[in-house]
Amino acid sequence: MKKLGIVVATLVALTLPAQGGAMSFAATALAAATLPLVIPGHPSVRPWPIGHGAAYRPPAAARVVRAGRPAGTLRCARGGASFELHLELFAAQRVIVVPAGIGIATPMTRRGAAVVADGCTYPLWTLAPGGVIEVRGRRLDLADLFVVWGQALGSRRLASFMSAAPLRAYVGGRRVHGPVGEIALASHEEIVLELGGYVAPHASFLFAGGGT
Helix, strand or coil, X not given: CEEECCHHHHCCCCCCCCCCCCECHHHHCCCCCCCCCCCCCCCCCCCXXXXXXXXXXXXXXXXXXXXXXXXXXXXXXXXXXXXXXXXXXXXXXXXXXXXXXXXXXXXXXXXXCEXXXXXXXXXXXXXXXXXXXXXXXXXXXXXXXXXXXXXXEECCEECCEXXXXXXXXXXXXXXXXXXXXXXXXXXXXXXXXXXXXXXXXXXXXXXXXXXX
């Protein structure tokens, strides 16, 4: 099953202030939006709705990233991506938007929903909303991305959401067990994280430059 790269262009890049504390599903499931993703016709793509509220649209940059300081062991530097992968996030069967600007230190230029790095970038960054992650030349895992993003990732935690049920992870459409943060990042990988209700995970993603 392939998901078109054009989905990136259909997500609205709304960067809102971070929400304090984690949100329970008792509150968020009731507040979930009914607004569907508008995706050009393709039989393998189901239009899952984006969740309602700022928690479903987390901001791109933590304070450390805005200042260009080290994020854990990761440093801001100049240089192009070595490869791309795709990440999809769901809470209570609603899409959490992966925003543009993760891992890009200021200064940056905004061009509509996308951003252009005018300075340094961390080894993982996003140029547009929709989940395509650019990765630069070293062995990294999913925990590294969330450190740069400044969002929480744990066995029962995904960004601002918590659940009594464990966080589920899928790579290439297959369930992955063990610590989610230890999932290694690889070229053209499709990674899906779900907290709460089940969403049938995509097995692959059709990238703009080719490859799945």
